[in-house]
Amino acid sequence: MSAELRELPLIQAHDAVAGDGSPSPAEPVRALLPSVMPDVGDPTVSAAWLYYHEGMTQAEIAEVLKVSRPSVANMLARARATGVVRISLRPDYLAALTVSRELRQRFGLQQVLIVPTAPNADTASVHRAIGKAGALYLEETVQAGETIVTAWGATMLETALALSGLRVPDLTIAQALGGLSTADHFNPTKVAAMMADKFGARVYHLFVPCVVESLEVREILVRDRSIHSAFEVARSAHRAMIGIGKVAADATVVRAGFMTELQIHELRAKGAVGDLMGRFFDIHGKPVQTELNGRIMALDLEDLRRIKPVIAVAGGPDKVQAIVGAIRGGYVDVLIVDDRTASAVLEFDRVSTPA
16 A cells, blocks of 8 residues: 555534535545555445545445445444544634634734534534544644643543544643542543543643642642642643633533532632633633632643643633633633634624723
8 A cells, every 4th residue: 555645625623524425525624545546355445545535425435335325434434443544634724714813813813723513513512523623733733742731621531532643752741730539531630641642642640639728738739849840841831732611600610529619609709701720810811819729739820821832622602701811811822612602702802892
């Protein structure tokens, strides 16, 4: 099989297909396949070639291979899973949209990638689409020898899950905040470990609770050599990839046992609209001070601001104000967001900014 690769532009950040089973014409990814017809003795490879290279529909391929259409769908899924087809991001497609340009200009962002989603997509589907785009973007841009600092949240977990297994030499993953004793599915420790495993990277864990009992306990812990070293690795990262949290009763910080609903109400009363790594801010991006700040085992907002670039994956109608606050505060350089949330962020900023 030839080692030569040919780039074939498709258009979408998730595995959408048209009604006839053909690739959607609006998918910001590309399929990479050998430019010479592979061994036709393997039906999976043949199906992938005919679908991605020849542009045939699943029904047409089923007729050619003398199999059922569901069998073709299974072959294409197997081709992606086993690496016969490798999907990688075309950031220029996602960044070329009008809303993307408006967001970059209005907020001074380095890059904004808009992820198309179905009109009836639920929250989980939106998170999954953004996570896939985040994983593809990270794999396209990460460099050997870099350190990536990570946080937590549902979208960050989707990003880690969507990584393809691309190995990057001498890569380091570092946790931005301590771990949780509950909510294992989006625990910062799990997210960091999964990303490190996918990339074949070393990982610096913060084996401390995300929140400790008192300021005194925190001061003792940060003097520990291994904990201090883990924080220093995180602070010196070449890039950060984080989610943006909301201030609501169903926020990650509440579901994880990190905060109570009463504390959320108190934060909202102080003007908090979102959090980054458990650090809360208002609609203008200014930190919201609470007694919790002295007990969090995490980087602070100024630490984050010094890392370039900070890539944020976030979306959904309940994240609009949190996203606005985060980008107004200058904490985000690259935003990966779904299409409807991107438009809502622009509209919110327009109506809330004095003329």
